[in-house]
Amino acid sequence: MNDFLGIDTSNYTTSAAVLQGDGAMRQNKRLLPVKSGQLGLRQSDAVFHHVQQLPEILEPLLRAGYSFRAVGASDRPRAEKGSYMPCFTVGSGAARILADAFGIPLHLFSHQAGHIAAALYSAGKLELLGREFLAFHVSGGTTEAVLVSPDREQVIRTRIAASSLDLKGGQA
DSSP: OOEEEEEEEOSSEEEEEEEOTTSOEEEEEEEOOOOTTOOOOOHHHHHHHHHHHHHHHHHHHHTTTOOEEEEEEEEESSSSTTOOOTHHHHHHHHHHHHHHHHTOOEEEEEHHHHHHHHHHHHTTOGGGGGSOEEEEEEOSSOEEEEEEEEETTTEEEEEEEEEOSSSOGGGO
């Protein structure tokens, strides 16, 4: 049991990935469909599409014979009080079911923390998870400088150091 399953259902993408014990990763993801001329989706539409897409995203990963040690999912946009979007309930709900069915731990985290961890993985800099650093998070909902610190429970803890007051970089 050396593999980890991660699930994220943001307002843009349905995604899941397996991090294998040897550090290799396999991912499946699909953009949410946005009609031509529209700039995004209402939360109710995002939830509907995640409910349709998540089984198709997860099925190949679950049938591949991995031995999961834990499952993780994003359950909120940021690690701030009151941070909530309904689209994240689809992925976190599926993760709860899988963790219970497999008898493995469930780890919930913010979408922003997932972005930071994914950036470190992609850059080959996972060792930064063990020390404090400044990260810049640019997405559809935020443009922030975030102070990142190691955390025993959450792996990383984030604190906003600076933030935009008008349009976010992801909206440009």
